[in-house]
Amino acid sequence: MKRTAVSFLFLCCLLPAALLAQKKPEAKPKPAQSIPELRQQLEKILHDTHTPGMSIAIVHRGGPERVDDWVAGLGKSNVAANQPATAGTLFRIGSTSKAFVSLSILKLVNDGKLSLQDPVHKLVPEIYFKNRWEATDPVRVVDLLEHTTGWDDLHLHEYAKDAKGMTLRQGLDYYHHSRISRWPPGTRMAYCNSGPPVAAYIVEKLTGQRFEDYVTQNFFLPIGMKTATYFEQPSPQLTTLYHDDGKTPYSYWNILERPAGAINASANDMAAYVVFYLNRGAVNGQPLLPAADINRMETPTRTWEAQQGLKAGYGLSNYTSIHDGFVYHGHNGGVEGGLTDMSYMPDYGVGYSYSTNAGNGQAFEKIGDAIRAYITRGQTKPPVPAAAPLPVDAQQYAGWYEPDAPRNEFMHGIERLALNRIRFERGNLVLTNLLGTTHDTFVPVGGEQFRYLSKKDPPEPIATAALLVPNAAGRFVFIGGTRKHLPAWLAIAELALLAWFLLALAAIVLYAPFWLIGGLIKKRRRPVERPIRLWPLIAALSLAASIGIMALAGSDAINRLGNLTIWSFGLYLCTLIFAGASLASAGALWLARKQPVRKSVRWFSIAVTTALLIVTIYFAWWGIIGIRLWA
Secondary structure, three states: OOOOOOOHHHHOOOOOOOOOOOOOOOOOOOOOOOHHHHHHHHHHHHHHOOOOEEEEEEEEOOOOOOOOOEEEEEEEEEOOOOEEOOOOOEEEOHHHHHHHHHHHHHHHHHOOOOOOOOEHHHHOOOOOOEOOOOOOOOOEHHHHHHOOOOOOOOOHHHHHOOOOOOOHHHHHHHOOOOOEOOOOOOOOOOOOOOHHHHHHHHHHHHHOOOHHHHHHHHHHHHHOOOOOEOOOOOOOOEOOOEOOOOOOEOOOOOOOOHHHOOOEEOHHHHHHHHHHHHOOOEEOOEEOOOHHHHHHHOOOOOOHHHHOOOOOOEOOOOEEEEEOOEEEEEEEEEEOOEEEEEEEEOOOOEEEEEEEOEOOHHHHHHHHHHHHHHHOOOOOOOOOOOOOOOOOOHHHHOEEEEEOOOOOHHHHHHHOOOOEEEEEEOOEEEEEEOOOOOEEEEEEEEOOEEEEEOOOOOOOOOOOEEEOOOEOOEOEEEEOOEEEEEOHHHHHHHHHHHHHHHHHHHHHHHHHHHHHHHOOOHHHOOHHHHHHHHHHHHHHHHHHHHHHHHHHHHHHHHHHHHOOOHHHHHHHHHHHHHHHHHHHHHHHHHHOOOOOOOHHHHHHHHHHHHHHHHHHHHHHHOOOOOOOOOO
8 A cells, every 4th residue: 555755655545555456476375265264364464464453354145144254353453452353343444435425426316316427517616626628528427436537636735634523515625726637537547535525515415414424324224334434433443543563553534535535344334335236236135226326336437448448447436456367346445554455246246345454565465365365266267358469550559658647746747757668569568667677468359458468367357458549639558547658759868867867866976975085185175176066965965865754754654744844844845955956056067167177077067967957947847846745
């Protein structure tokens, strides 16, 4: 769930852990053959990863009644109190909560209260958002649920807000500047935690009920989720959430926009919830929603790739994932100190949910692998589509691509440098990184669609990639996200400038000890050269300090960087110092143009200062210089 310090995605905790996940090549666990054996595996994972506890529900269609179903709590719900986790202990399920917004909207559609295609502005004109394509491509209700509004995800200080006692409307009004469409809605998917809360507000307005009350009345209680709630509950009913050490607790996170990820639910609650999907919207044989609505939730429709027929993707708060050759539907998510996965396989009539009370990504992945190995033991994998000829226009898509649907716009300038190259070999599409050190192969399966061919895992049974029809915005592909074609000269120029900058940084740091030590020797002192050496070093150190601040903020990054603290102010100050030192370096070079500076030092300074100035301009363009994450 956590990401590297270079990417701020690790700060956005209300996110699904994987969309169209391609498994990392690692050893698979030996499938447990019984519940006691699976329990032993999971308890070992908890122990080895310092994860205090978890909830688990494994159920089949019509269950939980079979001998191979299991609903339980493992480990501790409260370490200090030595309180065991049970099937009734409430865990926070994060973004898994979002599906109840989609369920509520679908119920209102069935009641004739609205349509998925209704423009949002028509329904709730009082809710602010900005879309310069509104006249031709309005933000529609469906866009809120399929994350195709084009809006930024919540900004960091929205995550950091303790919203105890705030209403949904107050949460939406707290800071609305993240709700700005960056491309025409209904074209690209970028995960956005403010979309579902706007849809939830539509539910409130049309029903006259508080959203949480509407969900409890129409879904929690009918489904059998008797203890599920959006609000904090007393201990020991509610588990305590912990840092990765499994000992240091988090405070309860009162999420600003609760429908995005605030639900607390037990293993018993989640067992009933998974059965609801396996029974295609029916409870005790009676349809709570039509089966067609469950099918619709599992089907993306709005993105370019969905309009071209790609079935895998993000539907209505429900997305496709592939593990070990099996296709799952569902949603996962997390909050600080808590991770959840809810997944099911309709064709096999089995599903699961599990939650942990520590944000340990390693534990989360290992637990998921063990559960999936158990429920698929002895199952026949779905057939793999046969390879088809490459599309006739495939070679037109060869070349360089950049990510083009960032979750947060202020990280766009960094993320877009993660260039990939596409080429076609032996009838397949091959995707390489900018260094050419990784090669992902995709097999054509008809039309413009491709399935991923893993080096170690079984072949994927459905298409997950596509060549997109060119449009006025350019040429695009969908491979793990929307990517835009770049002219070769531009890609090579960007890579060359990036390499230049990295070499300049390395040279500045490696050169510094020599001239600093030399300055201690009187005969080697050259005061006229001091400024053109010193300012680049200050720029390099300030940039390193910026990265260090983000890295050291660690698992408390939301509070440390989303509020005005020494951490967030330090980051702001370091980016300003970087820009100021780069400019000062250029000024020092100008002032020293007629001074007796050694030729080698002058040319070295020109090379590194030019690189620093280019990056300063680039960072300023993308809003990184003077960034105030608390504001």
